[in-house]
Each structure stands twice: as C-alpha cells, then as structure tokens.
Amino acid sequence: MNVSEISGKNCSGCGLCAAVCPKNAIKMENKDFFLHPVVSAEKCVDCGICFEKCPHNSFKREENSEKEVYSAWLKDQNLVSQSSSGGLFFALAKSILQKGGKVCGSVYDDGFCGAKHIVSDDISDIMKMRTSKYVQSKTEGVFGEIKKALDENIPVLFTGTPCQAAAVKNFIGENENLYFATLICHGPTSDEVLKAYVSELENKENSKITGFNMRKKVKKWLPMYIEASFENGNVKTEALHLSTFGRIFQSNVLMRESCYECGYKDFPLIGDVVIGDYKGIENITENYNKMGVSCVIVCTEKGKSCLKVFRRI
Ligand SMILES: Cc1cc2nc3c(=O)[nH]c(=O)nc-3n(C[C@H](O)[C@H](O)[C@H](O)COP(=O)(O)OP(=O)(O)OC[C@H]3O[C@@H](n4cnc5c(N)ncnc54)[C@H](O)[C@@H]3O)c2cc1C
Ligand code: SF4
Ligand code: SF4
Ligand code: SF4
Structure with missing residues (x-):
C-alpha cells in the first residue's frame, strides 16, 4: 500500500x-x-x-501541557513594521541563532512566484523568512536537513503551517532540540495565482520584480498591502483585498481540498507555541501596538521556555 x-x-x-x-x-x-x-x-x-x-x-496529537495566551510585539518598531504581526517569529528565530541553532521557515522562490522552506543560520535568510507568503510553501529537502542538524546536536526552530509541523514531527519523532512555532492557519492559495499576479504586474510595468511583500504595512498594521519593487526602480503598492491575488486568497475560492476540511487546526494545537495575527485586539483594549500585534498561544513547557528567552530580547 x-x-x-x-x-x-x-x-x-x-x-x-x-x-x-x-x-x-x-x-x-x-x-x-x-x-x-x-x-x-x-x-x-x-x-x-x-x-x-x-x-x-x-499523526498522534498530544494533549498540551500548558495553555497560555498572550498579545505581544517587539520593542523595536522597525522590526514590527517588517513582520506580519508583532514580529514574534523574528524574536524566536534570533533566540535560536543565539543558541547556535538553525531555523526552518519559508522564503519566496521562483522570482516571487512561489515559496519554499529552507533551513538556515544566516540572519539574512531569517529576514527573508519574515512576512506571510499566502501560497503553499514547498518542503523538498528540508526534512533531511532538519534531521542532519539535530543529529549534530544543533537546535532547530521549525516555523510553518500545522500540517507541515505534523509532517516534521512524524519524520523526526521526539527531540528535545526541535522547537515548533506553528502558525494560526487560514490555508494558502495556489502559487499559480501568485504567478499570474506577478506576471500581470511585470507586464504592466514592463520590468522584472526584484522585491515583493504581501504584508506591507502602510502607516499602520491593517489593512494589508502588497508592495512590489521593480528592476526599473519603481515601487508599486496596492491593498491586498483589492488586488487580484488578494481577492482570490481571501475569498477562499482556490485552496487545497484538504484546507477546506482541515483537521490540523483542531485542539490540542500542534506546536510549542502557536503564533498569529491578534486581529480584533482593538475591541479589547486601546493599549496595543498600531503597527502590529502577535497572538501567542503557549502549548508546551518547551514553548514556555522559548517565551522566557523572548522576554529577555
Ligand atoms: C498561509 C497562511 C495563513 C495564515 N492565516 C492566518 C489566520 O487566518 N489568522 C492568523 O491570526 N494568522 C494567520 N497566519 C499567520 C500570520 O499571517 C503571521 O504569519 C503570524 O502572525 C506570524 O507573524 P510574525 O509577525 O510573528 O512573523 P513574520 O515575520 O511575519 O514571519 C512569518 C512566519 O511565517 C512563516 N511563513 C510565511 N509564509 C509561509 C507559508 N506560506 N507557509 C508556511 N510558513 C510560512 C515564515 O517561515 C515565518 O516563520 C497565516 C500565515 C500563513 C502563511
Ligand atoms: S515508500 Fe516508496 S517504495 Fe515504499 S510503498 Fe511508498 S512509494 Fe512504494
Ligand atoms: S499528506 Fe500528502 S504529501 Fe503529506 S505524506 Fe501524506 S500523501 Fe504525502
Ligand atoms: S491543511 Fe490545514 S494547516 Fe495545512 S495549510 Fe491547509 S488549512 Fe493550513
């Protein structure tokens, strides 16, 4: 079989x-x-x-030993502006690098027409991992790389969707050096949609895209903007929800079949910490960072230890 x-x-x-x-x-x-x-x-x-x-x-779910929920953001407002939410990923990634570890996360590939996971301890790669890419991130090669690092006693932080975290857990098994910062997940759309959008922008501009961000913050956290920089020096920005890419992504018309009936997002949650956008925080308090707030759900003792490190940053 x-x-x-x-x-x-x-x-x-x-x-x-x-x-x-x-x-x-x-x-x-x-x-x-x-x-x-x-x-x-x-x-x-x-x-x-x-x-x-x-x-x-x-995949066997484990009952979460800890359940604590926080709103959080980095003190450095520049770092918050460069992240999707409050920048929790970057803080966790930096703390792993400081321990001599590696981070597995998603970067754009294929001329910004897709995304893939990479494993790296290079800060310039970690910076590229920041911000959500709303297409499915490919995982080819990373399972073996994570195992190799762990076999060499190098700590690894994996960040990605809950289904990807389940796959890494099934591949590696229990390992005290492997940490999971899993995303709250709406489900991505197809990279074919991104490819068509990138080609539409490049045709209009008659120039290749050299930089791309679908979580650009313009003066404040929300609404989300897409920002594309071109070889000719121009920079174009449009609201995600008004763009052809954003309309397809946000209306859920083109997602994987598995995302429509996803079991990976159920409780108990998968991951040591689960991070997402703390949208709606304005209905609870006025005391929040207008450039972005992360929602952090601590699920395990390991997650709690990550957060302690984070508090020191
Ligand atoms: C497809 C998708 C759907 C999401 N849906 C929701 C949602 O419905 N509600 C919500 O609250 N939050 C959602 N998020 C999470 C949210 O957008 C932020 O990624 C999260 O809050 C982390 O923000 P940050 O500021 O800490 O980190 P950032 O600096 O934004 O770091 C982004 C992190 O996400 C990872 N990542 C980026 N793109 C992908 C991808 N395509 N696949 C796997 N990993 C990726 C990177 O490796 C990095 O670890 C979603 C993210 C993705 C990728
Ligand atoms: S692991 Fe490879 S060889 Fe084994 S059943 Fe699956 S496809 Fe066949
Ligand atoms: S979920 Fe799909 S891609 Fe993942 S292991 Fe199963 S069959 Fe393969
Ligand atoms: S299967 Fe579930 S966890 Fe995986 S990408 Fe789709 S919605 Fe997210």
Whole structure:
C-alpha cells in the first residue's frame, strides 16, 4: 500500500512521503493547482513506509501541557513594521541563532512566484523568512536537513503551517532540540495565482520584480498591502483585498481540498507555541501596538521556555 491510496481531501501536500520513500519513487507534482504525490509504479516496491508515515494516517496529537495566551510585539518598531504581526517569529528565530541553532521557515522562490522552506543560520535568510507568503510553501529537502542538524546536536526552530509541523514531527519523532512555532492557519492559495499576479504586474510595468511583500504595512498594521519593487526602480503598492491575488486568497475560492476540511487546526494545537495575527485586539483594549500585534498561544513547557528567552530580547 502506498500514498496513492490517500484521497485529495486528506493530502495536505506536506511532502513527507517523498522524503521517506527509500526508492525515491515519489515526486511532488502540480495537479489541480497544488502539489500532490505521484508514485512511480516501476520504482515502488510496496514497502508501505510512505503510507505509514503520512500524517493523515499516523499523526498522534498530544494533549498540551500548558495553555497560555498572550498579545505581544517587539520593542523595536522597525522590526514590527517588517513582520506580519508583532514580529514574534523574528524574536524566536534570533533566540535560536543565539543558541547556535538553525531555523526552518519559508522564503519566496521562483522570482516571487512561489515559496519554499529552507533551513538556515544566516540572519539574512531569517529576514527573508519574515512576512506571510499566502501560497503553499514547498518542503523538498528540508526534512533531511532538519534531521542532519539535530543529529549534530544543533537546535532547530521549525516555523510553518500545522500540517507541515505534523509532517516534521512524524519524520523526526521526539527531540528535545526541535522547537515548533506553528502558525494560526487560514490555508494558502495556489502559487499559480501568485504567478499570474506577478506576471500581470511585470507586464504592466514592463520590468522584472526584484522585491515583493504581501504584508506591507502602510502607516499602520491593517489593512494589508502588497508592495512590489521593480528592476526599473519603481515601487508599486496596492491593498491586498483589492488586488487580484488578494481577492482570490481571501475569498477562499482556490485552496487545497484538504484546507477546506482541515483537521490540523483542531485542539490540542500542534506546536510549542502557536503564533498569529491578534486581529480584533482593538475591541479589547486601546493599549496595543498600531503597527502590529502577535497572538501567542503557549502549548508546551518547551514553548514556555522559548517565551522566557523572548522576554529577555
Ligand atoms: C498561509 C497562511 C495563513 C495564515 N492565516 C492566518 C489566520 O487566518 N489568522 C492568523 O491570526 N494568522 C494567520 N497566519 C499567520 C500570520 O499571517 C503571521 O504569519 C503570524 O502572525 C506570524 O507573524 P510574525 O509577525 O510573528 O512573523 P513574520 O515575520 O511575519 O514571519 C512569518 C512566519 O511565517 C512563516 N511563513 C510565511 N509564509 C509561509 C507559508 N506560506 N507557509 C508556511 N510558513 C510560512 C515564515 O517561515 C515565518 O516563520 C497565516 C500565515 C500563513 C502563511
Ligand atoms: S499528506 Fe503529506 S505524506 Fe501524506 S500523501 Fe500528502 S504529501 Fe504525502
Ligand atoms: S510503498 Fe515504499 S517504495 Fe512504494 S512509494 Fe511508498 S515508500 Fe516508496
Ligand atoms: S488549512 Fe490545514 S491543511 Fe491547509 S495549510 Fe493550513 S494547516 Fe495545512
């Protein structure tokens, strides 16, 4: 039995099956706008490993030992402006780097037409990981890199969606050096939508995009803006909800089948800390950072220890 038995609505596209196949028989291919595993009948020896490891079949939720919820933001307002919410990711990432660790997070790839996870201890990569990319981030290669770092006793912070965190947990198993900062997740849209949007912008401007941010803050945190910088020196900004990309993303018309019935977001939450946008905080208090507030849910003792480090930054 292999992962071709797993139906579309149960496949989150995490890529774990391709990483564990000992015969390299699985390729993640674009079908119906999203990556799906395709098994080569010639190479597959029916060992069943991919099927057993698939989080849909075998991910075991653990009851969260700690449940604390905070609103938080960094003191450095520049760092807050460069992040999606209050900048919690950057604080956690910096604290791991200070411990000699590595961070696994998402950066734009393919000329800003897509996103992929990378593992790095280089601060310039960590800066690129900041801000949400609302397309599915590819995971090819990162499972092995995380394992290699952990085998060398290097701490790793994984940040990503809950389904990706479940896949990393299934691949690695319990490891005290592996930390999870998981996102509150609406579900991304297809990178085909981003590709079409980028090409629309480049055609209008007759110039290549050299910088792109879909969580640009213009004077304040919300509404969200898209900012694109071009080779010709121009910079274009438009409200996310008015852009063709944003309208497709925010209206939920084009998401993975698995995102419409996602089980990964249920309680108990997956991750040591779960981070998101603290939207609606203005209804609770006036005492909040107008440039962005993170919602932080602490789920485990490890998460609590991350937050203690964070308090020192
Ligand atoms: C697809 C998606 C949907 C989201 N939906 C919600 C929501 O409904 N409600 C809510 O409160 N928050 C949501 N978030 C989270 C929110 O947008 C911020 O990412 C989060 O608050 C962290 O902000 P920050 O300021 O701490 O970090 P930032 O500096 O913004 O760091 C962003 C972090 O997100 C990771 N990341 C970026 N893009 C992706 C991606 N495509 N896939 C996996 N990881 C990625 C980066 O690796 C980095 O760790 C979503 C994020 C994504 C990527
Ligand atoms: S959920 Fe992940 S492991 Fe399971 S079939 Fe889909 S891509 Fe493979
Ligand atoms: S059953 Fe084994 S050989 Fe076949 S695709 Fe899955 S992991 Fe690879
Ligand atoms: S909505 Fe669920 S399945 Fe979709 S990306 Fe988020 S966690 Fe994964």
